[in-house]
Amino acid sequence: MKMLMRADTHYSIVVSGSDYEKPKYTFSQILAAVAVSMGSMIIGFSSAYTSPALVKMENSTRISISEEEASWVGGLMPLAALAGGILGGPLVDYIGRRKTILMTAIPFFIGWMLIATAKIVHLVLAGRAICGLCVGIGSLAFPVYLGETIQPEVRGTLGLFPTAIGNIGILICYVAGKYLDWFELAYLGSALPIPFLLLMFMIPETPRWYISRGRTEEARKALQWLRGANTKIDNEMRDIALCDAEVKNDSSFKDILSMKYMKAIFICLGLMLFQQLSGINAVIFYTAKIFQMSGSSVDKHLSTIIVGLVNFISTFLATALIDRTGRKILLYISSVTMTVTLIILGTFLYIRDNLHVDVSKLGWLPLTSIMVYLLGFSLAFGPIPWLMMGEILPAKIRGGAASICTAFNWLCTFIVTKTFYNILVAIGPAGTFWLFGCICFVGLFFVVVCVPETRGKSLEQIENKMTGRKARSRRMSSIVNIKPLPSGC
Known part of the structure; x- marks a missing residue:
């Protein structure tokens, strides 16, 4: 599967009574990683589909497909994913990370059903295009969501979930492709968005997105759910707010073209x-x-x-x-x-x-x-x-x-x-x-x-x-204030 990881800066000095709790694999963070990674499973399945399916399509009595059309069945998905990758950037900023991910589930289902019920190649191409658009949006939105919800100290392990579960999607497609015809394999693909959608309803929006929209109380609730009911989150909330203020004040799309x-x-x-x-x-x-x-x-x-x-x-x-x-x-x-x-x-x-x-x-x-x-x-x-x-x-x-x-x-x-x-x-x-x-x-x-x-x-x-x-120095008013920073910009 495809992932965007961030390594965050933190001090190794541990202060007794710190407002930061020791990083832990909370059930909430594991659930968030699994929910998002189910989308990566669909991406893996979509990428691998043509490998077993095209061989059977070309020998099928149900549909007629030429070599050129077969190449488009394989190539149209990444072309649509290109458009999805461009569309995904504005979507995660304007409607939120979670809503962007949620909105891919139903189109994924529709795309696979078009392929499964197709009797002409044009419906297969339409289904691949719809799935490809969702693949592009998801490949950008999934790592953004995980990067903003999982604690940096455990992000290496939980951040592996999209790649690992995405590869499970590839493996499922290959194993099922040995026994199922191309349209039956597509029906299997249409079933994958269902658990993905159900799990996504169980997790919150990212605290960072809520903060960027001025919804502080909702951000606090989301962060508390992710870190655990008894975890102190005041300092992490402060750091998220400071990071958001810095990005708002300094960032500009024109900077991308800066030398x-x-x-x-x-x-x-x-x-x-x-x-x-x-x-x-x-x-x-x-x-x-x-x-x-x-x-x-x-x-x-x-x-x-x-x-x-x-x-x-x-x-x-x-x-x-x-x-x-x-x-x-x-x-x-x-x-x-x-x-x-x-x-x-x-x-x-x-x-x-x-x-x-x-x-x-x-x-x-x-x-x-x-x-x-x-x-x-x-x-x-x-x-x-x-x-x-x-x-x-x-x-x-x-x-x-x-x-x-x-x-x-x-x-x-x-x-x-x-x-x-x-x-x-x-x-x-x-x-x-x-x-x-x-x-x-x-x-x-x-x-x-x-x-x-x-x-x-x-x-x-x-x-x-x-x-x-040149490196910027951090000025601290007291050694007591030096604490681990579990979330950075």
């Missing part, structure tokens, strides 16, 4: 570009077709299930390593792993198709290559671009710039998924995977030259480095 912020935006856009041009969504959208094309000895539907499992498990591996080894080291490993596996897969296809060598004894190689490729991607280039977007974008422009980066990511996703078949026809399967491998290799140099290491640094330290600004 001092362009470096941070360029790095985020670069990471998004190499994330998508690595070919990941071509692999996720068309997993079954890739195995069918490669002549793998493993059943194509079983292969997709194995791929889903690898994608799911690797999420937890990335979480265990990301704060120990650092972002750049993992990005190096990720780039090299993807480059090597894509080159090996391309070479396998070239030897088989162009040199006409018997490779039947190597039928396990395509599955192994893609498994290792996905492991490498999920280790760094999957989660880190979203994590670093929250870390290196300055607070003053974070909302608007994040919307631009999200939309750009979906634009790249559309380009890759829509042109995948065209590239296959133009340069062949071997050339296609070699091309993706070369892009991953270029991405390695981009990381070496441009991407900063952010592990263990506060947002202020990162922002000072990115903008060339």
